[in-house]
Amino acid sequence: MPRGGANRASLAVKRRYFELIRQGLSGYAASTEVGVSLSCGSLWFIDAGSVHVHEIAPVNRRYFSQDDRIEIAEGLAAGEAVKSIAARIGKSFQSVYREISRNRKEDGRYQPWFAHNQAHQRRRRPRRRIFEADLKLREVIAQKLQKRWSPEQISRWLKRRYPRRPGWHVCHETIYDGIYRSLIVPANPANLRTARVYRHQHGRGRSRTGSLKQSTTMKSIHDRPAHVESRRYAVSWEGDLIIGAWQRSSIITLIDRRTRVTKLVRVGDDHSAQTVGDALISAFRHLPASLRRTLTWDQGNELFHHPRIEEATGIKIYFADAHSPWQRGSNENLNGLLRQYFPKGTDLSQWSQEHLDSVAQELNDRPRKVLGDLTPHQAMRRLGHTKRTHLIRNDR
Numbered sequence: 001m002p003r004g005g006a007n008r009a010s011l012a013v014k015r016r017y018f019e020l021i022r023q024g025l026s027g028y029a030a031s032t033e034v035g036v037s038l039s040c041g042s043l044w045f046i047d048a049g050s051v052h053v054h055e056i057a058p059v060n061r062r063y064f065s066q067d068d069r070i071e072i073a074e075g076l077a078a079g080e081a082v083k084s085i086a087a088r089i090g091k092s093f094q095s096v097y098r099e100i101s102r103n104r105k106e107d108g109r110y111q112p113w114f115a116h117n118q119a120h121q122r123r124r125r126p127r128r129r130i131f132e133a134d135l136k137l138r139e140v141i142a143q144k145l146q147k148r149w150s151p152e153q154i155s156r157w158l159k160r161r162y163p164r165r166p167g168w169h170v171c172h173e174t175i176y177d178g179i180y181r182s183l184i185v186p187a188n189p190a191n192l193r194t195a196r197v198y199r200h201q202h203g204r205g206r207s208r209t210g211s212l213k214q215s216t217t218m219k220s221i222h223d224r225p226a227h228v229e230s231r232r233y234a235v236s237w238e239g240d241l242i243i244g245a246w247q248r249s250s251i252i253t254l255i256d257r258r259t260r261v262t263k264l265v266r267v268g269d270d271h272s273a274q275t276v277g278d279a280l281i282s283a284f285r286h287l288p289a290s291l292r293r294t295l296t297w298d299q300g301n302e303l304f305h306h307p308r309i310e311e312a313t314g315i316k317i318y319f320a321d322a323h324s325p326w327q328r329g330s331n332e333n334l335n336g337l338l339r340q341y342f343p344k345g346t347d348l349s350q351w352s353q354e355h356l357d358s359v360a361q362e363l364n365d366r367p368r369k370v371l372g373d374l375t376p377h378q379a380m381r382r383l384g385h386t387k388r389t390h391l392i393r394n395d396r
Contacts, residue, residue: 009036011073011074011077011112013034013035014113015070016033016034017030017031017033017034017036017041017044018113020033027041027042027045028041044113047111047113047114063119064091064095064099064116064119066113066116068089068091069112069115069116070112071085071089072085072096072099072110073110073111073112075088076100082096082097082100099115102118103116103118103119129177129178129183130170130174130178131178131183132183134167134168137167138178138183138184141154141175141178141184142184144157145179145184145185147362148340148362148366149366150172151172151173151179152172152369153366153369154172155169155170155171155172155174155175156367156373157367158170217307218299218306218317218319219317219318219319220318221296221318221319221321221327223318224296224318225294228293228294228296231257231258232258233258233293234256234258234261234380235256235258235259235261235290235291235293236256236257236258236293236294236295237254237256237257237293237294237295237296237315238255238257238295238296238328238330238331239252239253239254239255239280239331240252240253240297240298240300240328240331240332241267241302242335242339242342243271243348244342244345244347244348244349245345245347245348248270248347248349249267249268249269249270249271249347249348250267250270250271250302250348251264251265251266251267251338251342251348251351251356252265252266252267252276252283253331253338254295256376258379258383259371259376259379259380259383260330260334260371260376260379261364261376261380262334262363262364262376263360264338264356264357264359264360265279265280265282265283265353265356266349266351266352266356267279269349272302273301273302273305274305276302276305277303277304277305277308277309280295280313281309281313284309284313285312285313289314292313292315293315293316294315294316294317294318295315295316295318296317296318296319296320296327296331297317297318297319297320297328298319298325298328299320299322303317337363338359341359364377365377
């Protein structure tokens, strides 16, 4: 072999060498087979950090295989762009960038066999899972799950509550994994924030006639005051309906954009414009004028009586663009949370207003990440609205 042959041999030769090593051949036999010296093969072996991987195919198609990593190394050696390499091996270029950054050697070189071994070593789990070893932590998390806290809320709470127990500072993905493996609580929809197993299209539909009539007088979300969009002040409401079984029952859901204070209103056996309008008028009339600033709704026919609601309550109603639920993101998030209390396909008219108030109370006393882990009630009080919080909490 010429001088410096260990670095001049092609990747195809090195690939064959490591395939023979994985098949159980000795270093001498593998080196002889590919036509290099024992010392040359030993340098390759050392550079790869030894070879512990025995599988050839990846665990899953979304993982990088040994051949994928060899293609990356060949492309980088040829000066090929990462996006081009990614397209050739059928991976996203972001994944390839992460692979190179995560598994390259300390000197910055990307060595495919070293990278493959590194990935293999990280996948190994020689120790017991934390929820198998720490029963006390499992009990603490189970108690919070019973209160319908999300794994992410529990993760942040553990860091605040037990700052000197870093072993308990588990991420929310670890908690989800423990739930799915039934290590904390049984893995059933009742113990998960969202009980759905797939997403499907939502929407109540609108007739063309109703849409045209309403569009002549409604105020667009783009006409809202700037302070509403910036969430500078409380209280600017977002509202919607959650619909029960057979489209025959509903609940009005209201949430303040700034403090995330929640209010639920029982509608009854239908969700016609007359019924929803009467329910909103009754709900807002019990609040002081300072809590009746704006309300943002979608373009559903149930708010066809918005001029009557504005006249009776003094609140200004704005409508989001059609098919744009992100413009009412706080309310959409709330509706998702409420499905843990009121599953889809159930008759919502069975719940009394007292029960709705208790659910709203539980949500208003739950810490929120967007509020810096304050509860909505705490956020309202920090804004100096103690009396307002009391009215929202106890209003029927």
